[in-house]
Amino acid sequence: MSQQRLRIVLPGGSGHVGQILARHFVALGHHVTVLTRSPYTTPWETVHWDGERTGSWTETLEGADVCINLTGRSVNCRYTAKHRNEIHQSRIGPTSLLSRVITSMKAPPLVWMNMSTATIYRHSLDRDMDEATGEFGGRELVGTCRRAPDTWDFSVSVAKDWEALFFSIPTPRTRKIALRSAVVMSPTPRGAFSILLNLVRASLGGTQGNGRQYVSWIHEADFARAIDFLIAHDEIAGPVNIAAPNPLPNREFMRALRDAWDMPNGIPAPWPLLQVATFLMRTEPELVLKSRHVVPARLLEAGFDFDFRNWQEAADDLVRQWRKRD
Numbered sequence: 001m002s003q004q005r006l007r008i009v010l011p012g013g014s015g016h017v018g019q020i021l022a023r024h025f026v027a028l029g030h031h032v033t034v035l036t037r038s039p040y041t042t043p044w045e046t047v048h049w050d051g052e053r054t055g056s057w058t059e060t061l062e063g064a065d066v067c068i069n070l071t072g073r074s075v076n077c078r079y080t081a082k083h084r085n086e087i088h089q090s091r092i093g094p095t096s097l098l099s100r101v102i103t104s105m106k107a108p109p110l111v112w113m114n115m116s117t118a119t120i121y122r123h124s125l126d127r128d129m130d131e132a133t134g135e136f137g138g139r140e141l142v143g144t145c146r147r148a149p150d151t152w153d154f155s156v157s158v159a160k161d162w163e164a165l166f167f168s169i170p171t172p173r174t175r176k177i178a179l180r181s182a183v184v185m186s187p188t189p190r191g192a193f194s195i196l197l198n199l200v201r202a203s204l205g206g207t208q209g210n211g212r213q214y215v216s217w218i219h220e221a222d223f224a225r226a227i228d229f230l231i232a233h234d235e236i237a238g239p240v241n242i243a244a245p246n247p248l249p250n251r252e253f254m255r256a257l258r259d260a261w262d263m264p265n266g267i268p269a270p271w272p273l274l275q276v277a278t279f280l281m282r283t284e285p286e287l288v289l290k291s292r293h294v295v296p297a298r299l300l301e302a303g304f305d306f307d308f309r310n311w312q313e314a315a316d317d318l319v320r321q322w323r324k325r326d
Contacts, residue, residue: 006231007064009109011035011049011094012071016191017115017184017223021068024224033060051094058101066231067109069098076283079151091162099169108174111231114166116178118216118243118294120159123148125212130297131180131239136160152286163239175237177230182216182243182294184223185314187321197322200254200261206268211251213291216243219308219317226296229304241296246310250288253311260315 008025010018013034022044025032032044035057039046049057051071061067073090077083095114102108121129122137129135137156140148163178185193199205218226226242248256258266269277271289278285296304308314 006030008066009033009060009064011069018070020220063107064109066111068113070115078282088158111175113177116180117159118180118182119155123291124293125291128295129293130295178239180241182218186220187318200263204267206266207251208269208288213250214247214293215253216247216292216294218244219314222306240298241294243294243296256312257315260319
């Protein structure tokens, strides 16, 4: 697809990743529409939708160049029965709705990207997980004989259901890509980077768990550039890992972030303490303890060039931006 001024629609684009993409696309001169439950004042257009029913919002997709569905309840919570249902339905429902709408259109979007997650792969300490040979998670071992908690199985099952639904309905006039994204690191409040940096600043940014679990990540600039790359390359479809090419163990990851902030030490959080801390923070230890050893094989094979391949240089850049904001 040529990179003239594009019409880009972002269902569920009012969250952290949506804001990153909307700012990026507007800066490039594209027309951006965010579909949101609560329209707000921004440099881009916002249109109301509820993710459950058709309405006037469907007009924004007719003849659009790109649809990027970012809808989904945050997983940064305790996995109670209520929250599990919300996490699952907030992904399955809007994806099903968009499938029905897009397949019925005379001029559907040329490209439809649907968020997925790198969590779909198994807990891996031993090898890379790429799109061709990566092994899906579920009922895996996290030690020599210890099974992963059922919450880990839940996260994998949501990802599998999400992708299965997305690809189950043919859209011959619309190219589809599932974005198996790692954690997007951005120097903005309420994102994953701000949570980790606040721990470092409070001298709590030590090793989490045993520190051997791998962290997959991507700098916000590379995330946005990777989306541009996928839009432009008509030959790419199917699942694509959106992650920096060099995941690293948590111990090294946290050390690099401390170095970037010039914090020499950080109190570690071994497994028992982490269990208590995540309970008090109303979140799940899986978000920290699952080893995500994800690599972007398809992006690299297609010639995408990362600006931030290594975490130390990414952390240094993000900290510089953070200090400018303060």
